[in-house]
Structure formats: structure tokens, C-alpha cells
Amino acid sequence: MATALEVRHADDVEQALVQLDADFATIYGPDLASWSKGVRGEYLETLRSHRTADREAHPIHPRKASAGRRRRHQRQLPWRITQIAPGAVTVLLAPVWTDATGESHRTFLAQCFDSSGSKIRLPRGGSSRLADLMQGAFPGADWNRAQTWRADSNQVTRWQQRRTS
Template identity: 65%
Template sequence: MATALESRPLADDVEQTLIQLDADYSTIYGPDLTSWSRGVRGEFFELQRSRRTMDRETHPLHPRKASASRRRRHCKQLPWRIHAVAPGAVTVLLTPVWTDVHGPMERVFVVTARDAEGRHLKLPRGGSRQIAALVQGAFPAADWNQPETWRADGNRLTTWQQRRGA
């Protein structure tokens, strides 16, 4: 099986884009960065950051590269850690949402936690992000482009299936 090789790696394209951006700003505002106004410097640095992360997610597909023993410990402590964020959570649904509010497309997770009776639990500020990071760390091999459901009774993760009919 043959592998197609790109003629120019993506890193070279990004580097060329950054060099061109630097040249454009230097031509207009001068070579001395310290003489630029604060707004221009902020815009320049923001453009640099967006060009660097143009084709890369802010949160990688597998957020943690941990040893097997570390992953087992994450998995074993997961119910306790989730209950610290969302007390009484029995089922947690993690839904990936792609957004471009802050520039390049970014994947964030909307987390819905429910108790034993099926009532929705209110999460504290930053709770969705925190629970998503915990579950991703415990189950790095899961497909995080689809909604996933974590259940406390067996400490297992399954792909969410939408009920159809009726």
C-alpha cells in the first residue's frame, strides 16, 4: 500500500504565512515592534496565533497520552471525580459541538448530567469542560466526534443512540 506524500508539509505553509504576515506588518508599521500601538500589537499577535492554529484543534482528539496504569487509575477514580463536580450524577451525556466564536473552528463539549430519577443536574461554572476532560482522560480511545454517554453503575462509556419512533 502506497502512502501519498505532500510536496510541502503543512508546517512549511504555516511558517510561510507567518513570515508574510510579519513582513506585511513591518512594511506598514515599521520594523520595531515596541513602537507599534498596543492595539496594533494585539491584532498582530492574535493573527499570529490564529495562523498557527488554523488547521489544528484547540483540544486534540486524544487529550492525554498516559501510561496504562495512569489510565486505569483515571478510570477507577472517575466516578468519585465526576461526583465531586456533579453530586448525584448517574448518567452523563457528552455532546461535541463545533464552534468558531473565537476564530478558528474549535470543538467544545456540552455536558448533561442526570440523577437516578432522570432529573437534569445543574453544573457549576466550568463543569462541562472539567467533566469532559475527566472522561476523555479515562477513555482516550473513544470516538470523541460523536456523543458519548458515561454511566456510573458500570463506569463505562458508550456511544449515545438517539431513540427513534413513538
């Protein structure tokens, strides 16, 4: 039984999985252990495909390394950022959600500034490389919000928009 469900919204995923369970249980019985190996494989593969339909390039909770490796990443972060954006003292990293293919996809947009506040042009793929570096060094940060890295403190803080009155 091949169930082709077009799941476009994250809210519909749970309902689609419940319906898939009901369909397979109706045809093959409620006991998963009694199903043939091929049916079980098709069922598990269908579940996996529905659950990963909205998978992101940069996960919400990035990879977690050991504490020593995170400290090393944090120590090396200023040097690595300098390799990508020479002279950068501030990096603003903001998540951008796109829906070009029908699936929600998160990418990051980075803007680097030098000590005078001038924008530094990034090379191709620089935003993605900066996002990977910062997520590796600061996995506990909320990457669904814009974050600011400053060279003087070597810390990531949540970006605060200035209010003008």
C-alpha cells in the same frame, strides 16, 4: 519575507503550505540548510502558525497516559464526577463546534442526570472539567461523537438517539 495568509478553512491549509514552500524556495533556494538562521526561523514559524490555525481546546486524540494511570483515572472517575455533579448516574458529553472568531473551536457540552432521570445543574466550567476527566480516563473513545458515561458500568459508550416511530 513576511507572508500573511488568512487561512479560514482546513481544506485551504495544505494549499497555503505548498505555496509558502514555493515562495521561500524561489527567493532563498531549494536547500533549507543554506538559508540564514533568521530566514529559516521565520519560515518554520510561519509553517507552524499555519498548521495550528485551527487548533482545538480539546484535541481529537487526547493525551495518552500509561496504562496504569488510565486504570487509576477510570477507577476514580465515579468519585470525581460526584464531586462535580453530586448524584449523577448518567453523563452525556457532546462536542459542539463553534466559529465565533473565524477559527473552528471545539468545546464540550455535558448534561448529567440522576437516578430518576432529572437533570443536574452543573457548576461553572463543569462541562469542561467533565470532558477533561473522561478524555483522560478513556482516550480511545471517539470524542468527535457524543458519548454517554454510566455510573453502574463506569464505561463510556457512543450515544444512541432514541427513534420514535
